[in-house]
Amino acid sequence: MDKISIQGLEVYAKHGVYPEENTLGQKFVVSVDMYMSTRKAGLADDLYLSVNYGEVCHFINEFMTKHTWKLIETVAERLAQALMSTYTLIEQVDLKIEKPWAPIGLPLSSVSVSISRRWHTAYIALGSNMGDKKGYLDMAVGRLKERADCRVEKVSDYLVTAPYGGVEQDDFLNGCVEIETLYTPMELLSVINDIEQSAGRKRRIHWGPRTLDIDILLYDREIVMEEKLKIPHVEMAKREFVLK
DSSP: OEEEEEEEEEEEEOOOSSHHHHHHOEEEEEEEEEEEOOHHHHHHTOGGGSOOHHHHHHHHHHHHHHOOOSOHHHHHHHHHHHHHHHOTTOOEEEEEEEETTOOSSSOOSOEEEEEEEEOEEEEEEEEEOSSSHHHHHHHHHHHHHHOTTEEEEEEOOOEEEOOSSSOOOOOEEEEEEEEEESSOHHHHHHHHHHHHHHTTOOOOSTTOOOSOEEEEEEETTOOEEOSSOEESOTTGGGOHHHHO
């Protein structure tokens, strides 16, 4: 993958655990590799098809100076998220934040935090068989769109399907969503559980009726085998609406 690099950008900002760091401020040194395709921009000689590194430098400076956090780990996380949410061509960032004036009382050249963050492709199944079924599915899609760490790429048609699992209940309205996300699989699970709870989801009967059911079907090519999360979804091939 192609990349545009910014190395050694100096920013004077107010981040640190100690109160004087938040008041007086200090120097930070930022380096970032932004991964994307530069081919279209290179062939067309058109800056609008790429990411303006000068603009990014000013963005980093403004972002770091208008916020105050205790940890440079937090600065790195929030800055990576902001860059990838603002500049949609960026598929991955490798970010390093150095703190050369760290007040530890010993001679050193610098301390730093380095992180790598990228967009992940996930597929999610939605279902409802209580109340305003379409309204619940639309709400779930809307809640995903609201999050800076998610981008909704595609939403399937909604299909009426028979209930699964042998419990007598109303038919389901189901759909699938393709998203790009910065969340880890377990973080994404927490997000969708929160969305279910906002729809009044009650887990009283296994395979029973529900206002909103959301499942992670796939997450990149990863295999996850946790107690509360299995990816690929173990029942995926049995769900006709998923296959459709």
